[in-house]
Amino acid sequence: MSINRVCVFCGSRPGNRPEYTLAAHALAEEMLKRGIGLVYGGASVGIMGELADAIVAAGGEAIGVIPQSLVEREIAHPGLSELKIVSSMHERKYVMAELADGFIALPGGLGTLDELFEALTWAQLGFHAKPCALVNTSGYYDHLSAFLDHAAAEKFVKGNHREMLYIEAQPARILELFAEHPVAGSL
Numbered sequence: 594m595s596i597n598r599v600c601v602f603c604g605s606r607p608g609n610r611p612e613y614t615l616a617a618h619a620l621a622e623e624m625l626k627r628g629i630g631l632v633y634g635g636a637s638v639g640i641m642g643e644l645a646d647a648i649v650a651a652g653g654e655a656i657g658v659i660p661q662s663l664v665e666r667e668i669a670h671p672g673l674s675e676l677k678i679v680s681s682m683h684e685r686k687y688v689m690a691e692l693a694d695g696f697i698a699l700p701g702g703l704g705t706l707d708e709l710f711e712a713l714t715w716a717q718l719g720f721h722a723k724p725c726a727l728v729n730t731s732g733y734y735d736h737l738s739a740f741l742d743h744a745a746a747e748k749f750v751k752g753n754h755r756e757m758l759y760i761e762a763q764p765a766r767i768l769e770l771f772a773e774h775p776v777a778g779s780l
């Protein structure tokens with residue numbers, strides 16, 4: 594399918610290894626190379642800020658979606674192509690999902706996991722057929738990947754639903770998989 598924009602979920606903190614920041618830069622570079630725009634949470638801090646800075650500095654499209662209540666707390670990014678201010682976290686996730694053709698999570702915390710799993714459960718329910726992926730930088734998501742295999746083995750997650758989540762170390766590989774992903778889907 595043709596991917597014009599991806600929604601990237603990622604940490605509002607930088608984490609404790611330079612590799613996490615480097616992964617954000619690598620993803621930005623691969624998106625820019627392919628002319629893929631960014632949809633994300635609109636903050637200027639942590640991995641979120643690193644990713645948006647890299648896209649904006651190269652003249653790429655970066656759309657932020659942030660709830661009014663978080664505008665100051667997450668320090669909204671001042672240089673985006675567009676900053677959409679919405680009224681709730683739920684609206685944020687819905688608007689981000691509508692704008693994007695696929696979902697990628699870089700390393701991040703609870704918010705990142707919540708957002709990625711919501712997109713994945715919407716795919717599981719057939720609300721959309723957009724691809725979902727984890728960037729497994731320095732094995733950050735190894736335990737989560739093993740847990741999802743366990744959940745499938747224990748029959749709480751269907752095998753084909755487990756396979757709906759691509760887990761790859763290299764952002765370039767994820768964008769290749771997205772380009773080969775069979776069906777586009779609306780939300």
Ligand code: AMP
Pocket residue numbers: 603604605606634636663667682701702703704705706707708
């Ligand atoms: P984190 O991965 O926890 O650093 O959070 C990354 C992003 O997820 C930030 O933009 C947070 O605003 C957002 N976030 C945090 N908690 C939640 C939540 N419960 N639901 C949706 N988004 C969240």
